[in-house]
Amino acid sequence: MLNAPHNSIFQSTESPREDDRLQHSSPWRIYGVGAAFCLAAMAVLGRVTWLQAQLNDDYLATLETTTTEYEIIPARDGRILTATTVLATDVDRYDLQLNYRWIEEPVNERWLDRKLRNRLTRAERNDEQLVARIRDEIIQSRQRVHQAICDAAGISLEELTLRCTEIQTRVERVAEFVNRRHAGRDDSRDLFKEDEGILMRLASTVRSALTTPPRRGTLSRIVVREEEAFHTVVDDVTLVVAAAVSEHPERFSGARSLVRTVRTYPQRDLAAHVVGARTLLKDDELQPERPSDGRLAGNPVVRRGRFGVELTYEDQISGTHGLRKIVRDRRKRVVSDEVVRPPVSGRDIVLTINTALQQLCEASLRESLADAPLKHLLPAQDQASRQESRPVPVGGSIVVMEAATGRILAAASGPGFDLSLFTGASAAEWDVVNNDRRRPFIPRFTGMALPPGSTFKTLTAIAALESGTITPDSKTFCQGYLTRPSEHRCLIFRLYGASHGQMNVETALSQSCNVFFFDAARRMGMRTLSEWTERLQFGHPTGVDLPFEKSGTVPKAPGAVVQTSTGIQSRFEREAPGLAIGQSRLTVTPLQMARLMAAVANGGWLVTPHIVSNEGIARVASEKPVAAANATRMRVTGLHQHTLDAIRAGLKATVQSPRGTGYRDVRTGDVQIAGKTGTAETAPGKPDHAWFAGYLPADDPQIVIVVVLEHGGSGSHAAGPVAREVSREIARQIL
Ligand SMILES: [Zn+2]
Numbered sequence: 196m197l198n199a200p201h202n203s204i205f206q207s208t209e210s211p212r213e214d215d216r217l218q219h220s221s222p223w224r225i226y227g228v229g230a231a232f233c234l235a236a237m238a239v240l241g242r243v244t245w246l247q248a249q250l251n252d253d254y255l256a257t258l259e260t261t262t263t264e265y266e267i268i269p270a271r272d273g274r275i276l277t278a279t280t281v282l283a284t285d286v287d288r289y290d291l292q293l294n295y296r297w298i299e300e301p302v303n304e305r306w307l308d309r310k311l312r313n314r315l316t317r318a319e320r321n322d323e324q325l326v327a328r329i330r331d332e333i334i335q336s337r338q339r340v341h342q343a344i345c346d347a348a349g350i351s352l353e354e355l356t357l358r359c360t361e362i363q364t365r366v367e368r369v370a371e372f373v374n375r376r377h378a379g380r381d382d383s384r385d386l387f388k389e390d391e392g393i394l395m396r397l398a399s400t401v402r403s404a405l406t407t408p409p410r411r412g413t414l415s416r417i418v419v420r421e422e423e424a425f426h427t428v429v430d431d432v433t434l435v436v437a438a439a440v441s442e443h444p445e446r447f448s449g450a451r452s453l454v455r456t457v458r459t460y461p462q463r464d465l466a467a468h469v470v471g472a473r474t475l476l477k478d479d480e481l482q483p484e485r486p487s488d489g490r491l492a493g494n495p496v497v498r499r500g501r502f503g504v505e506l507t508y509e510d511q512i513s514g515t516h517g518l519r520k521i522v523r524d525r526r527k528r529v530v531s532d533e534v535v536r537p538p539v540s541g542r543d544i545v546l547t548i549n550t551a552l553q554q555l556c557e558a559s560l561r562e563s564l565a566d567a568p569l570k571h572l573l574p575a576q577d578q579a580s581r582q583e584s585r586p587v588p589v590g591g592s593i594v595v596m597e598a599a600t601g602r603i604l605a606a607a608s609g610p611g612f613d614l615s616l617f618t619g620a621s622a623a624e625w626d627v628v629n630n631d632r633r634r635p636f637i638p639r640f641t642g643m644a645l646p647p648g649s650t651f652k653t654l655t656a657i658a659a660l661e662s663g664t665i666t667p668d669s670k671t672f673c674q675g676y677l678t679r680p681s682e683h684r685c686l687i688f689r690l691y692g693a694s695h696g697q698m699n700v701e702t703a704l705s706q707s708c709n710v711f712f713f714d715a716a717r718r719m720g721m722r723t724l725s726e727w728t729e730r731l732q733f734g735h736p737t738g739v740d741l742p743f744e745k746s747g748t749v750p751k752a753p754g755a756v757v758q759t760s761t762g763i764q765s766r767f768e769r770e771a772p773g774l775a776i777g778q779s780r781l782t783v784t785p786l787q788m789a790r791l792m793a794a795v796a797n798g799g800w801l802v803t804p805h806i807v808s809n810e811g812i813a814r815v816a817s818e819k820p821v822a823a824a825n826a827t828r829m830r831v832t833g834l835h836q837h838t839l840d841a842i843r844a845g846l847k848a849t850v851q852s853p854r855g856t857g858y859r860d861v862r863t864g865d866v867q868i869a870g871k872t873g874t875a876e877t878a879p880g881k882p883d884h885a886w887f888a889g890y891l892p893a894d895d896p897q898i899v900i901v902v903v904l905e906h907g908g909s910g911s912h913a914a915g916p917v918a919r920e921v922s923r924e925i926a927r928q929i930l
Contacts, residue, residue: 261530264521268534269456270514273541275470275504280550282470283505283614285456289437291344292425295366297337297449298359299422307333336448343446347436348429358428366421373419425451458498460614466553468608468638469546469741469806471503472617473512501617503638504544504806506742514541545808547602549595555924556593559917560609563591563904564633572916586882588907592639592785593921596899598793598890601802601828603739604898604929605921606786608639641739644747644782645903648875648910649707650888651777653842654791655716656700658727660838664719667841671698673710677717683772685709686874704845705855707872709776716775721768724775725750730831731794732801737786739804747783750774778876788888789901792870795842796896799834803827846870847893860915861887866926869893870900870918872910882906885913891922891930898925 275283296306310333311326319325341359345352437452458473476497497516500506517538522530561567565587595605612628612635613620628635637643659665673695675688685708687693695708703711716724728734734749750770773779786804793802846869850857856872870889877883885907890896900918907913 261522261524264523265535266519266521268517268519268536268538269454270516270538271456271540272458272473272498272514273512273543275512275544275546277466277546277548277550277553280462280465282462282466282546283458283460283473286459287434287454288430288457289432289434290427290453290455291348291429291432291436291440292451292453293340293344293359293428294425294449295362295422297340298362298426298428300359300363302334302337340447340449344429344440344450347439348432350429355428362426362428366419366426369421370417370419374416377417425453427453457618459618463615464611464613465550465557466546466548466606467503467611467614468636468640469503469548469606470614471500471505471507471742472614473498473500473505474617475499502636502742504546504741507740508544508807512541512544515539546806547604547808548606548806549604549928551928552595552921552924553605553607556595556605556607556921557609557611559920560591560593560607560611563907563913563917564588564609566610571920585913586906586908588882588885588904588913590633590637590639590643590905591907591917592643592901592903593917594640594785594789594899594901595921595925596789596793596802596804598796598896598899599800599802601790601793601804602808603804603806604925606638606640606741606806608637608643610635612636638741638743639903639905640785641737641741641744642784643903643905644745644784645884645905646779646781646875646877647777647783647788647888648873648884648886649709649776650788650871650873650886650910651781651783652704652707652712652775653795653846653871653888654727654731654733655712655724655775656704656842656845657731657795657834657838658724659712659715659719660700660841661727661833661835662719662723664715664723665700667700667837667844669699671703671711671714672696673698673708675710677710677713677772683709683713700841701845701848702854704842704871705848705852707849707856712775713772716771719771721750721771721774724771728774728781730833731791733781733783733787733791737784737790737804739786740806744786745784747787748780750780777873785901785903788886788903789899792888792890792899792901794831794834795839795846796890796899797828798836799831799839800828801831843869843893843896846889850889851893856911857887857889857915857918860911861889861919861922863919863923863926865923866891866930867893868918868922869896872915874908874910877906882908883910885910887911887914887918889918891925898929900925 271285274281274285296303307330311320311329314329314333315325341355342352344350345355432452437454440447440450440452460467460470460472476499480499498513500509500512505512515536515538517534518536519532520535521532524530555571558567559571562569562572591609593605593607594603596603610631610633616624616628660667673685675685675692675694677683680688685695687695695702695706695710698706698708698711700711702708728749734746736744736746738744750767770779774781777783790801790804794800847867849855849871850861850868852858857868857870861868861870861872868889868891870887873884873886873888875884875886883906885904886902887910888899888901890899900921902914902918902921904913904917
């Protein structure tokens with residue numbers, strides 16, 4: 196029967212019985228059903244194949260996706276030290292952090308569910324009362340942790356709540372932004388075309404059903420990293436508090452303490468211009484190619500030296516942060532945690548600065564600038580009368596340096612500032628310094644170039660002697676002025692109508708006779724004077740290992756083309772008398788003047804001043820090649836000992852001879868000082884710049900000292916007493 200060659204399709208007129216219908220229709224029906232099965236199976240197979248082939252990358256993979264994060268392990272930066280004092284160092288600061296789920300209000304329901312599942316078995320979870328009780332317990336434990344943090348850190352619950360609210364607002368903003376962007380991308384996929392026919396819409400619905408990966412429900416909104424992270428709720432707690440949080444996880448679940456290093460300057464304003472500051476890297480300063488920044492650039496623990504030694508020795512001081520690689524699964528559970536690069540501490544830098552001497556120099560400057568009451572500078576009975584007539588300098592600088600090596604023992608610049616400005620100061624504190632018109636941030640020892648006045652006669656004397664223009668015994672008669680009483684005058688003529696009379700190089704230096712040097716300059720000519728200015732490297736930076744050094748300015752001879760113009764040539768020549776006494780267009784920094792005095796003191800060597808000790812740098816250099824401060828020195832060509840002897844006699848007489856300009860204000864019984872005073876004229880109506888540049892002891896020169904007071908008035912009266920006090924300290928401590 197079943198195999199009978201009948202087909203209901205062709206025998207449709209036959210009235211079918213139950214049996215017959217089965218018998219007659221079965222072969223074709225079976226084919227039909229089979230075909231339907233095949234189609235369905237093919238659809239399923241197709242779907243499975245598609246899932247395997249297409250979804251593998253963008254969907255299946257997400258089920259197994261792990262995320263890799265890199266976390267910085269902070270490294271300590273090297274310290275900046277003197278032999279006795281720590282000037283800059285990293286210290287640990289401890290912060291208390293809370294996981295976001297302990298911060299969020301109201302409690303996150305999914306997190307709560309997860310907690311419940313961890314605490315209760317499947318059977319227990321059916322007990323509604325039990326679930327409600329455990330729920331309350333979890334919420335209360337969260338509140339207990341808040342209270343425990345407040346008790347430990349000594350802040351009020353209101354304060355903590357306020358901080359938590361701030362954090363939540365921030366995190367919610369991030370989460371909202373990320374989710375909105377993601378939702379926007381999803382919607383764009385199923386744009387439905389309204390104008391399509393019903394068949395097309397049907398077809399596309401079927402295609403869509405077959406090909407669209409399962410959609411995330413509204414519950415599975417994207418969880419941003421901030422929602423799983425820890426956030427600082429209390430910063431800078433004590434080590435005891437931090438330890439308590441770490442050691443009692445049962446009391447502080449959801450909380451942790453975190454250590455970070457911050458740069459501090461324990462001596463605050465001591466040698467602030469020399470030490471400099473390191474501050475956090477800003478976003479626009481990313482330099483991924485720098486090994487210390489690398490992929491970590493922009494992370495708040497990366498710091499950069501901004502000025503001073505912190506900048507010059509940046510590469511040595513900077514520690515290299517370590518790197519921790521954390522892999523998490525899609526539920527943010529940590530799968531692996533390894534240190535891929537251990538942190539390497541930065542190197543200590545030892546300065547050549549003598550702490551006590553630096554302190555005295557800074558105190559003297561504060562007194563000179565009227566930022567502190569007079570204590571070191573003048574004998575008590577003389578204070579009132581001097582103070583009245585004395586102009587208050589705008590700024591000042593003192594340099595003390597070893598003559599033979601260029602080691603800087605003190606480099607003071609006033610007014611100063613407190614380095615703690617850079618470690619967290621209020622806007623008001625910044626305003627005070629920024630609004631100080633004397634510009635406290637300038638490191639005046641290298642960053643201030645002023646006309647040197649009569650201290651420059653030291654160089655003029657060298658040039659005149661070495662060029663044969665004069666001999667140590669040559670005499671010039673001073674009538675108070677060179678040719679006309681209206682110009683090229685001596686100070687005593689300008690002030691008192693007096694003159695110096697017969698002068699040789701020694702007396703001309705010690706009594707600071709302008710006429711003697713005008714005459715010498717006129718005879719030797721500008722070219723010789725310029726040549727010696729160049730030989731002693733004025734107009735060039737000294738190469739000190741401090742940033743932002745100024746080179747000063749020197750009058751330059753006109754070039755070959757311009758030399759044909761007699762007008763310009765003679766104007767250049769006319770500068771000779773001015774240059775001879777340290778005026779005209781000449782400006783020099785205190786450190787350049789210290790180097791000139793060192794050359795006189797050490798027998799004719801130009802030293803490279805440096806602020807970082809050779810030992811410290813040698814130690815660094817042996818391990819890692821660096822452009823370290825070099826202690827190299829250069830012989831000044833054509834400078835002879837007999838010339839230096841004549842100069843030294845003049846500089847000694849300046850302080851030691853009763854007619855010397857430094858006799859009254861610089862001389863001390865403690866040590867014989869030699870040097871030159873300078874009173875450099877400035878703009879009309881403004882007080883002169885006061886200079887003293889010299890060395891000690893006079894007969895066995897070892898230490899150079901330069902004092903400059905910007906618009907301080909008389910070199911001997913204003914700068915002299917400062918030089919004397921500093922010299923006495925040098926004699927006590929060093930000689
Ligand atoms: Zn004179």
